[in-house]
Amino acid sequence: MLTNPVYAALTGPHSTIAEVRGNARRYPTAIAPFLGLPGNPTDQDWADAAVLLGPGTSAALMRPDLPIPDAFKLDRQFDLVQFVAPPTLAAVDDEAVVLGLDDVPEMLALVALTDPGPFRSRTIELGTYLGIRRDGELIAMAGTRFALPTHTEISAVCTHPLYQGQGLASRLIRVVAAHITSTGRTPFLHTGGTNTTAIRLYKSLGFTLSNEMMVTIVEPV
Known part of the structure; x- marks a missing residue:
């Protein structure tokens, strides 16, 4: 699967x-x-x-x-490399807010700036997306994409370049993981095989390599 x-x-x-x-x-x-x-x-x-x-x-x-x-x-x-989350990943974060249809233009703009992977005008329909705002501006987001019978994918993890290095991606990954585990599924995710920055982040959070694949x-x- x-x-x-x-x-x-x-x-x-x-x-x-x-x-x-x-x-x-x-x-x-x-x-x-x-x-x-x-x-x-x-x-x-x-x-x-x-x-x-x-x-x-x-x-x-x-x-x-x-x-x-x-x-x-x-x-x-x-x-492409695939990682599965550890059972201890989930956390709450009061700054993370649920994003909705009205937020899609800002989400698309953030994706265009950071290129975390495919995110389109109706991608938000696939799951729950969370974001962090500063002074009203959406500066980081992550959400759920592929829903499998036993696993749900964390996707669209991105942070505005001006706010990178502050741990926002890690925080959102943990909150999205909490949402996934509350449904009884296991979080997993993908990143490019040469994206060493993302791979290093996921390993630091305890993710383990599950598959090496291709897009x-x-x-x-």
């Missing part, structure tokens, strides 16, 4: 928002750019994925590397 989190989410807790053709699943493009396929996709699964995406539309697979059929072109690919961006030919 953790080696194929997009498919696990789109066939599990996020099945109600999945766009589906055969065994292929995807999030609506305004929510997230991810495509989900079974663990060992067949030719028919790939054919369904091509129809589901449509010509000229790319999508990201998040899983261990797999051969890409000739019906798709590989746009780009990069290493593979494909497009039907």
Whole structure:
């Protein structure tokens, strides 16, 4: 399940928002750019994925590397590492506030400034997002994205460059983890395989490496 989190989410807790053709699943493009396929996709699964995406539309697979059929072109690919949280991570923080639809423009602006990964106009629909404000300005945020039957992903962890180094990301990760554990699930997260700063932070919080994977961006030919 953790080696194929997009498919696990789109066939599990996020099945109600999945766009589906055969065994292929995807999030609506305004929510997230991810495509989900079974663990060992067949030719028919790939054919369904091509129809589901449509010509000229790319999508990201998040899983261990797999051969890409000739019906798709590989746009780009990069290493990804996955970590699972320790049971002692959760904490409360009075400064963290729940973010809502009215906050999305500020969230999108913060993401554009910091590039924590895909966050789109409707990504907030995937879970609970928390933020920290200073003088009314959103300066840090984190939230939940992929919901699996037993795990929920911490995502969109970012801090405004002017406020980095103050431990805001760590604080928000702990609060989001508390929300996840209250639902009976285990927090986990992903980061780029070369993002040494993030990897160092997660290890310092007690996260343990669970999988090494790839993000593979494909497009039907």
